[in-house]
Amino acid sequence: MERAAIQSIETPAGIPTGKLGMWVFLVSEIMFFTGLIGSYIVLRLGSAGWPRPGETLNTGLLAVNTLVLITSSLTMVLALNAAQQGRQVSLRRFLLVTALLGLTFLGIKGYDYAHMWHRGFTIASSLFGSCYYLLTGFHALHVFSGVIVILVLFKASASPALSQMTVGRVEYSGLYWHFIDIVWVILFAILCLV
Amino acid sequence: MFKYLFSTNHKVIALQYLFTGIFWLAFGGILVLLIRWQLAYPWQPIPLIGKFLFPESGGAVTPEAYPMLFTMHGGIMVFFAITPILLGALGNYTIPLEVGARDMAFPRLNMLSYWLLFLGSILMIVSFFVPGGAAGSGWTIYAPLSSSTEVSPGLGQDLFILGLALDAVSILMGGINYITTIIQLRAPGLTLRRLPLTQWGLFFSAILNTLWLPIVAAALFMVLCDRRLGTAFFVAGPLAPREGGQVLLYQHLFWGFGHPEVYILIFPVWGLVGDLLSVFSRKPAFGYKATVLSMLTITILSGIVWGHHMFTSGMNPLVGKAFVFLTISISVPTAIFFFNWLATLRRGSIRLTVPMLFALGVVFVFAVGGLTGLFLALRTFDVYVHGTYFVVGHFHYTLAASVLFGAFAFIYFWFPKMFGRQMNERMGRWHFGLSFVSLNMVFSVMMFVGLHGHMRRIADATAYEFLKPIQPLNVFLGWAVLGMVASQLLFFYNFFRSLRGGTPAPANPWEAGSLVWTVSSPPPWHNYETPPVVTCGPHEYSVPRLKGKDWLAQTDVRAATLGKS
Amino acid sequence: MLTSWFPPDVSTTGFWVDRLFFIALSLTGAAFLLVAGILVWCLLRYRERPGHQASYTHGDSPLARWLTIGFAVFIFFAIDLNLAFHDHKAWGRTWGSPPDPKEALRIQIMPEQFAWNIRYAGPDGVFRTADDVTTLNQLYVPVHRPVIVQLSSKDVIHSFFLPNLRIKMDAVPGLVTSLYFQATKPGTYDIACAEHCGFGHYRMRGLLTVEPEEEFETWLKAQAKEGPPDLSWGWDWNV
Numbered sequence: 001m002e003r004a005a006i007q008s009i010e011t012p013a014g015i016p017t018g019k020l021g022m023w024v025f026l027v028s029e030i031m032f033f034t035g036l037i038g039s040y041i042v043l044r045l046g047s048a049g050w051p052r053p054g055e056t057l058n059t060g061l062l063a064v065n066t067l068v069l070i071t072s073s074l075t076m077v078l079a080l081n082a083a084q085q086g087r088q089v090s091l092r093r094f095l096l097v098t099a100l101l102g103l104t105f106l107g108i109k110g111y112d113y114a115h116m117w118h119r120g121f122t123i124a125s126s127l128f129g130s131c132y133y134l135l136t137g138f139h140a141l142h143v144f145s146g147v148i149v150i151l152v153l154f155k156a157s158a159s160p161a162l163s164q165m166t167v168g169r170v171e172y173s174g175l176y177w178h179f180i181d182i183v184w185v186i187l188f189a190i191l192c193l194v
Numbered sequence: 195m196f197k198y199l200f201s202t203n204h205k206v207i208a209l210q211y212l213f214t215g216i217f218w219l220a221f222g223g224i225l226v227l228l229i230r231w232q233l234a235y236p237w238q239p240i241p242l243i244g245k246f247l248f249p250e251s252g253g254a255v256t257p258e259a260y261p262m263l264f265t266m267h268g269g270i271m272v273f274f275a276i277t278p279i280l281l282g283a284l285g286n287y288t289i290p291l292e293v294g295a296r297d298m299a300f301p302r303l304n305m306l307s308y309w310l311l312f313l314g315s316i317l318m319i320v321s322f323f324v325p326g327g328a329a330g331s332g333w334t335i336y337a338p339l340s341s342s343t344e345v346s347p348g349l350g351q352d353l354f355i356l357g358l359a360l361d362a363v364s365i366l367m368g369g370i371n372y373i374t375t376i377i378q379l380r381a382p383g384l385t386l387r388r389l390p391l392t393q394w395g396l397f398f399s400a401i402l403n404t405l406w407l408p409i410v411a412a413a414l415f416m417v418l419c420d421r422r423l424g425t426a427f428f429v430a431g432p433l434a435p436r437e438g439g440q441v442l443l444y445q446h447l448f449w450g451f452g453h454p455e456v457y458i459l460i461f462p463v464w465g466l467v468g469d470l471l472s473v474f475s476r477k478p479a480f481g482y483k484a485t486v487l488s489m490l491t492i493t494i495l496s497g498i499v500w501g502h503h504m505f506t507s508g509m510n511p512l513v514g515k516a517f518v519f520l521t522i523s524i525s526v527p528t529a530i531f532f533f534n535w536l537a538t539l540r541r542g543s544i545r546l547t548v549p550m551l552f553a554l555g556v557v558f559v560f561a562v563g564g565l566t567g568l569f570l571a572l573r574t575f576d577v578y579v580h581g582t583y584f585v586v587g588h589f590h591y592t593l594a595a596s597v598l599f600g601a602f603a604f605i606y607f608w609f610p611k612m613f614g615r616q617m618n619e620r621m622g623r624w625h626f627g628l629s630f631v632s633l634n635m636v637f638s639v640m641m642f643v644g645l646h647g648h649m650r651r652i653a654d655a656t657a658y659e660f661l662k663p664i665q666p667l668n669v670f671l672g673w674a675v676l677g678m679v680a681s682q683l684l685f686f687y688n689f690f691r692s693l694r695g696g697t698p699a700p701a702n703p704w705e706a707g708s709l710v711w712t713v714s715s716p717p718p719w720h721n722y723e724t725p726p727v728v729t730c731g732p733h734e735y736s737v738p739r740l741k742g743k744d745w746l747a748q749t750d751v752r753a754a755t756l757g758k759s
Numbered sequence: 760m761l762t763s764w765f766p767p768d769v770s771t772t773g774f775w776v777d778r779l780f781f782i783a784l785s786l787t788g789a790a791f792l793l794v795a796g797i798l799v800w801c802l803l804r805y806r807e808r809p810g811h812q813a814s815y816t817h818g819d820s821p822l823a824r825w826l827t828i829g830f831a832v833f834i835f836f837a838i839d840l841n842l843a844f845h846d847h848k849a850w851g852r853t854w855g856s857p858p859d860p861k862e863a864l865r866i867q868i869m870p871e872q873f874a875w876n877i878r879y880a881g882p883d884g885v886f887r888t889a890d891d892v893t894t895l896n897q898l899y900v901p902v903h904r905p906v907i908v909q910l911s912s913k914d915v916i917h918s919f920f921l922p923n924l925r926i927k928m929d930a931v932p933g934l935v936t937s938l939y940f941q942a943t944k945p946g947t948y949d950i951a952c953a954e955h956c957g958f959g960h961y962r963m964r965g966l967l968t969v970e971p972e973e974e975f976e977t978w979l980k981a982q983a984k985e986g987p988p989d990l991s992w993g994w995d996w997n998v
Contacts, residue, residue: 017299017378024370028404035412035447043427043439124424127439134419134427257958332955338932339915345872345957430933433914441916441931475805480818484827506918506953507929508936511854518846522839529834532794533827534818539801543813546806554798561794565787568838572846574853575779578925581918581953645764645780647922649953652961660766660922660949736813744813 234672268333294381395465463600475542584644
């Protein structure tokens with residue numbers, strides 16, 4: 001299991017290779033959302049009449065979604081905990097719940113999109129609309145990818161012996177999942193609350 | 195066959211990158227011939243291939259086609275030729291070998307990264323054949339020319355952006371591997387202080403890519419949204435569908451990446467030159483720490499100077515002043531590179547092999563390129579030459595000359611290791627000589643032409659009275675460029691012929707000290723049976739009190755007793 | 760036949776641009792000759808030959824370090840700060856000294872694909888009124904009088920370039936940029952577009968005609984007689 005050997009050794013940086021790789025990836029993701037969010041800020045500050053978010057967006061629904069995602073981060077932490085303690089059944093349960101919560105988030109988002117689109121708030125109806133769908137759309141894509149990753153982990157964790165590699169993977173995927181959670185909290189704040 | 199095609203072995207992947215890059219280098223070179231023909235003889239039918247390329251106009255370039263030529267030339271050279279050769283091939287091939295690892299940290303990710311580049315390449319090729327033709331907004335894809343389908347309706351623009359996006363993801367994946375492998379997989383004893391400069395260059399390149407590529411990715415997705423989803427992020431004024439966004443925001447995002455990009459491309463070359471000057475002067479690289487620190491300084495500075503691409507956009511003068519000062523400060527770490535290179539040569543014992551010729555060539559042409567950058571940092575002067583051939587001459591000196599020479603230095607130096615064969619030395623010298631002379635002729639004249647106010651990206655200078663006197667120079671450039679491109683045939687012939695017909699190469703034809711030269715040419719499938727134990731740096735040449743040969747390999751056990759670090 | 764580095768300069772400020780170039784050329788030229796000279800000298804003096812041994816040094820001795828630092832400091836002061844100072848001076852003499860808008864001739868230019876729409880305010884001094892004069896690609900200015908040009912693009916980004924006056928400013932859709940100049944010699948000069956704007960970018964040429972004041976006034980009055988101005992574009996002059 002050479003791959004496992006390589007990816008879980010601790011070396012000069014003091015952290016496992018897989019974790020370092022995930023962090024490098026997350027840096028690029030942070031910069032991607034920085035580009036998008038920065039653009040939003042610039043566009044909003046430079047725009048004369050920006051609609052009040054409360055009037056256009058379904059803030060209540062989005063707040064529920066925020067809760068859903070935060071809860072899913074919690075279950076992800078619990079999943080990692082279970083993995084580190086070798087409790088395979090708990091691990092799988094928490095992974096599944098996390099994935100389901102992610103899908104719930106996406107479902108609510110889909111409903112929210114359809115509803116607003118129908119009411120005339122589309123990606124092309126205003127600059128605010130363009131920004132809103134761009135930011136939350138890319139975020140949703142990341143949530144979707146995250147759900148896929150978790151489901152793959154769910155399948156991988158079915159093997160009888162919880163390998164060192166699976167524990168590592170749960171941790172690194174957890175990092176990614178927490179990241180998209182944090183991005184959502186920021187988006188929620190700057191799109192809906194400010 | 196599938197085992198090789200989708201191999202996760204870094205050496206196979208590197209060669210895939212290399213051949214892809216060489217293909218696009220040739221393609222981009224042909225585009226240049228078309229561009230310079232048009233400029234030399236506006237609207238005249240192109241000899242030989244004209245009627246095949248432009249049948250409707252009797253074989254001449256058309257006003258609609260000309261922007262496609264320079265757009266694709268730029269995009270292809272930067273993203274599909276240079277990046278695959280100097281980052282994809284050089285990085286993938288050398289990093290695991292030079293750090294003493296059996297492969298990259300994430301081999302399957304590595305394999306994926308190549309195939310994303312391949313897919314991007316397909317999109318670029320397809321973009322020539324879709325209705326509306328290839329992209330025509332310049333490789334810089336400025337909005338609103340690029341983001342409004344009213345002025346740029348063709349699918350080519352969309353495919354160009356998608357092709358770049360795939361390439362960007364490919365590069366980011368590569369970056370994850372490069373950074374992680376260099377930090378984590380170094381063999382015992384290979385401290386960062388003992389890492390070859392080439393790998394340091396690749397390391398900083400990868401860091402810059404990780405930070406700044408996502409910014410341009412965001413911008414390009416927004417351009418796509420403007421084009422196809424009815425948004426107006428980068429469209430304003432009468433062209434906007436409704437209340438518009440901010441046109442200049444695109445430029446900030448693009449150059450926020452674009453400026454670090456030029457350092458991304460040159461860092462591996464700077465590193466490689468440092469190593470090569472050392473090998474072929476039989477002398478340690480002078481000021482190793484200062485060189486690495488300079489790379490770090492430039493890595494940081496490169497992120498805060500982007501405004502010098504936008505001096506004519508009407509920015510706040512105080513902001514402009516800051517950009518002048520920051521831009522010009524980059525000359526300090528750059529000067530340290532030159533100091534160290536020249537100090538390495540001094541008191542050395544210089545061997546003028548073909549890789550060394552190209553490394554020396556880099557020092558020369560980068561001196562010109564870097565110094566002409568100083569002119570452009572001075573905004574009062576930049577305002578005059580912005581958008582002229584002075585800028586084109588500057589960045590071709592730093593890219594088409596320096597980076598290209600770096601790519602050749604890489605290939606000539608590493609060819610024996612990669613393919614187990616030697617390239618023909620005599621042909622290599624001719625290639626260097628002809629390239630060096632023709633490159634300098636072309637790009638120095640080009641800068642002079644730009645000083646006279648000759649704008650860039652125009653299909654016909656004779657449309658302007660003030661440019662008519664220098665049209666003869668455009669004719670000169672046409673033929674000089676033909677000579678320059680023709681000289682490259684020597685390289686292509688040498689390269690492909692030596693793949694099978696070159697004399698077999700020993701493990702260490704150059705008497706070089708770094709780890710890779712301790713294994714066979716080509717290396718074993720998994721590089722090292724057991725991790726090598728490193729005892730000294732990669733530049734231990736002309737070590738005193740050494741009997742027999744004049745250098746120490748990085749694994750030489752005598753290093754400890756001879757007191758070298 | 761070309762006899763000079765630049766096209767003729769007919770502006771009051773172009774001198775500073777050309778001068779800055781030659782200062783930079785002297786400094787960078789000296790640096791280049793130094794580097795190239797040392798390079799060639801090393802290749803000759805230190806080429807590999809029998810009996811010649813390279814010296815073994817990593818360049819990390821205290822002397823080498825101080826030399827490196829000293830060199831860096833020298834570059835910073837002799838070249839960087841020096842050039843930045845000269846640029847600062849040149850900027851102040853050119854873009855940093857705008858004329859009084861009340862005394863200058865004010866012109867609005869809206870470039871489009873692929874022509875320059877030019878507007879004069881006319882006798883009432885207000886833009887977008889019936890007495891405006893609009894032309895296509897014809898920019899007439901009186902000699903020895905400051906001119907302020909405001910720019911805004913109708914479609915994509917263009918760049919208003921006057922090579923013989925050494926100035927340039929982008930015309931961006933959605934905002935108004937400006938530049939100013941003062942011509943010193945009557946004659947006709949090219950206006951060029953310096954930002955790629957589409958397939959007609961190469962032929963986006965305008966004509967700048969510099970005339971003595973009276974001839975300019977005569978021309979302006981004659982334009983007014985030609986017919987009503989194009990009022991579909993234009994903006995309130997700001998500052």
